[in-house]
Amino acid sequence: MNETDGQTTDRDDARTASPATAQNSGTGTLGKALSVLETVVTSDTPLRFSDILVLSGQPRGTLHRQLSHLVEEGLLVQGRDLCYEPGLRLLKFAYRSWSKxxxxxxxxxxxxxxxxxxxxxxxxxxxxxxxxxxxxxxxxxxxxxxxxxxxxxxxxxxxxxxxxxxxxxxxxxxxxxxxxxxxxxxxxxxxxxxxxxxxxxxxxxxxxxxxxxxxxxxxxxxxxxxxxxxxxxxxxxxxxxxxxxxxxxxxxxxxxxxxxxxxxxxxxxxxxxxxxxx
Amino acid sequence: MNETDGQTTDRDDARTASPATAQNSGTGTLGKALSVLETVVTSDTPLRFSDILVLSGQPRGTLHRQLSHLVEEGLLVQGRDLCYEPGLRLLKFAYRSWSKxxxxxxxxxxxxxxxxxxxxxxxxxxxxxxxxxxxxxxxxxxxxxxxxxxxxxxxxxxxxxxxxxxxxxxxxxxxxxxxxxxxxxxxxxxxxxxxxxxxxxxxxxxxxxxxxxxxxxxxxxxxxxxxxxxxxxxxxxxxxxxxxxxxxxxxxxxxxxxxxxxxxxxxxxxxxxxxxxx
DNA sequence: AATGTCGTTCCATTATGTGGAACTCGCTCT
DNA sequence: AGAGCGAGTTCCACATAATGGAACGACATT
Incomplete structure (x- = not known):
């Protein structure tokens, strides 16, 4: 019945490939955090910590802190199965964004x-x-x-x-x-x-x-x-x-x-x- | 460390921030950037740089860079009237967030x-x-x-x-x-x-x-x-x-x-x- | 018990963001 | 015109906040 979901395979993101000289975005910390957020949000499947680890190419410690911050901010939530999912704050932002x-x-x-x-x-x-x-x-x-x-x-x-x-x-x-x-x-x-x-x-x-x-x-x-x-x-x-x-x-x-x-x-x-x- | 979203019942929060560096502290850079984003997105009227300046309580230079980053990331766009508006990337995030x-x-x-x-x-x-x-x-x-x-x-x-x-x-x-x-x-x-x-x-x-x-x-x-x-x-x-x-x-x-x-x-x-x- | 995987925590290092001050542009007032 | 003002932008010495390697603890598997 409902479904939506569609497709949209846009698997870009996650510039894993080049660890060295990864050419970081121009926006420093924020860009990296958003890149992680996008990886999680656009993924077709639920992601655990180590899935994101390989997709993002970040070091463990770094990624862990980034995810914690995203969760604290309500952009992500972590279910009891340890999978990260999009948080409600995103919906709130989007509603305003759309209606305006x-x-x-x-x-x-x-x-x-x-x-x-x-x-x-x-x-x-x-x-x-x-x-x-x-x-x-x-x-x-x-x-x-x-x-x-x-x-x-x-x-x-x-x-x-x-x-x-x-x-x-x-x-x-x-x-x-x-x-x-x-x-x-x-x-x-x-x-x-x-x-x-x-x-x-x-x-x-x-x-x-x-x-x-x-x-x-x-x-x-x-x-x-x-x-x-x-x-x-x-x-x-x-x-x-x-x-x-x-x-x-x-x-x-x-x-x-x-x-x-x-x-x-x-x-x-x-x-x-x-x-x-x- | 609880902190979730803190305040913001929309409406005027502008001057609540007065008590020196009021609410941040949670997520460092990311939190501040999102706080700025939220001010812009939840505002009922279009905001220019200096509107955001008073609402956010940040120093000029800092705020300017934060806004630039948000624009670079596509979370905000700046019209030719210099007003900041929510960007399309928010919609994209939200769609995924909602459909999943x-x-x-x-x-x-x-x-x-x-x-x-x-x-x-x-x-x-x-x-x-x-x-x-x-x-x-x-x-x-x-x-x-x-x-x-x-x-x-x-x-x-x-x-x-x-x-x-x-x-x-x-x-x-x-x-x-x-x-x-x-x-x-x-x-x-x-x-x-x-x-x-x-x-x-x-x-x-x-x-x-x-x-x-x-x-x-x-x-x-x-x-x-x-x-x-x-x-x-x-x-x-x-x-x-x-x-x-x-x-x-x-x-x-x-x-x-x-x-x-x-x-x-x-x-x-x-x-x-x-x-x-x- | 031993081993491997996965998530979390720690901390010295330094890259990043900070913010006061100076600068520029465009506008209004006299 | 020119002075004056307010808005937005740029600069740079400084210290905060992100980094990431390594160690740790918790399960699961053998």
Whole structure:
């Protein structure tokens, strides 16, 4: 019944590989602590101390103190089986973070409109590094739970939102982002190389919208259009998603226009309401 | 070394920090950084550098570096108006944190059942310090958005969930928690003293359930029952909430039983599925 | 009992964060 | 204009707070 969970294999993190010259983040102590936190939080399985030990590559004593601090702060909790789990303080932070998100608020009415036009699920996602973070959604059927994808992070290269966002990046930033990608096969259609992805992006750029042809999940298709501000500080996308049996590629072509219009309307509102520049 | 979260009932904490280096001491650098993050994230208004300066009580140079680090880490972003806002990384963390929450998963079917029985909104919240963190909900009408309260933090003393949770605390912990409270009047019915709250809690303890008689928001009532594990490491509550015009106190009395049953069922499931102890 | 694994604690070393003061920018007031 | 002010940013001697190797204790396995 409920489930969610999804996938999102983003196993980056944990720069274990290079103990020597590990190239520590620029943010010193905080960065290291967050890196540990992220390892725990994004793991698909519960982690014990020594699991984290190998993933993080830190010395025992150091890691132990970092974890203790994270627990003291309520960002992690340790169950009686000694496994570390995400703590409630994270939820609290996120609620505030989400409810105050200006971009989401500005875009919300457009999402609803697009949903009314198409009848399928509409997503809003923001580009962050090599990931798309889902920021809002309007669901078709009010299924079970709200536990929508909000906050979920999916790779750029296999989602409509991701490809739409990438397609408008200035060449420099695009190259930089592509360079950081590591590909993972989710379905038979997943892009597995930068070259293949780049061709797809070129088409998307010309058309003004991108598809997901069951590249992330089988039986799931979507069409997405890019949103960005003048300075490309904000790069995002809006999409309509549906099951393949109900949503043909022809249907997606038809929806492409409304999706683009919604995207453009949001882009405009962003410039107006969040101020030029930003 | 207890220290958990310490204060912060939202609202003004600004100047409580005056007594020289008030509350830190727990987790060193990380704690301070998170304290800054929390100030920004929980603020009701956008904050500029110097706002945070007075709120945090840190020296200029220090605060500036802390903020820079938080921005570098993606926990905050700085708009062109120089205001700091919560960053997307928080959302990502929270999604994982929420979707992996065992307690929520165990309780979910009971929430749905209770919703079917009552037809009104059902909430699940966990006690954390002096706050109740909303962890899940099932809404009556699928209004607009999912933006439910999930992750929202409300004071214990004016919510049904909060009072239900407090009512089962062992005397020691209850006293400790009451001692940390600072009361703020939300409505005409809000408890404004520990004494008054304590009387209410005594009644709730006897009955086995607690009410919110428009104590947090006018025109909103609820009935809530406590959930906890053997060691009181997990203290939570489940509630049914509705608008006063539709939900009379008599109605709440009637729902009290189903609510209690749901709470007890969850308590049992927790012991079984999450293991004794914890 | 002996051995191995895992989590926790200790402590000398030094890398890191600290915070007062000086600097820069943009704005308002006269 | 120019002085004056307030907001944000940078700098650097100093000491706090993180580091990580090594020892310790608790179980489990043989």
């Amino acid at each position: 998100n200006q971009f989401r608020a500005v875009a919300a009415p457009h999402l609803r409109k697009l949903h009314e036009e198409t009848g399928e699920t509409v997503h809003l996602g923001v580009l962050r590094g090599t990931e798309i973070i889902y920021v809002d959604k309007v669901e078709s059927r009010q299924t079970v739970r709200m536990e929508s994808q909000i906050g979920n992070a999916s790779p750029v290269y296999c989602t409509g939102l991701g490809k739409a966002a990438l397609s408008v990046l200035p060449p420099g930033r695009l190259a930089e982002t592509l360079g950081k990608l590591t590909f993972h096969r989710f379905t038979a259609n997943t892009h597995l190389s930068a070259a293949s992805l780049k061709r797809d992006l070129d088409e998307a750029r010309l058309r003004g919208y991108a598809f997901d042809r069951e590249e992330h999940e089988t039986e799931i298709r979507c069409v997405a259009a890019p949103i960005h501000d003048a300075g490309f500080d904000l790069v995002a996308g809006i999409s309509v998603t549906g099951p393949a049996y109900r949503v043909t590629m022809e249907q997606l072509e038809i929806w492409a226009n409304p999706v683009r219009q919604a995207a453009m309307a949001i882009s405009e509102d962003v410039e107006i309401r969040l101020g030029p520049g930003r | 929450n065992q307690f929520r998963a165990v309780a979910a079917p009971h929430l749905r059942k209770l919703h079917e029985e009552t037809g009104e909104t059902v909430h699940l919240g966990v006690l954390r310090g002096t706050e109740i963190i909303y962890v899940d909900k099932v809404e009556s009408r699928q209004t607009v958005r999912m933006e439910s309260q999930i992750g929202n933090a409300s004071p214990v003393y004016c919510t049904g969930l909060g009072k239900a949770a407090l009512s089962v605390l062992p005397p020691g912990r209850l006293a400790e928690t009451l001692g940390k409270l600072t009361f703020h009047r939300f409505t005409a019915n809000t408890h404004l003293s520990a004494a008054s709250l304590k009387r209410d809690l005594d009644e709730a303890r006897l009955r086995g359930y607690a009410f919110d008689r428009e104590e947090h928001e006018t025109e909103i009532r609820c009935v809530a029952a406590p959930i906890h594990d053997a060691g009181f490491d997990l203290v939570a509550g489940i509630s049914v909430t509705g608008p006063a015009y539709r939900v009379t106190m008599e109605q709440l009395e009637i729902w009290a039983n189903p609510v209690r049953q749901a709470a007890m069922a969850i308590s049992e499931d927790v012991e079984i599925r999450l293991g004794p102890g914890r």
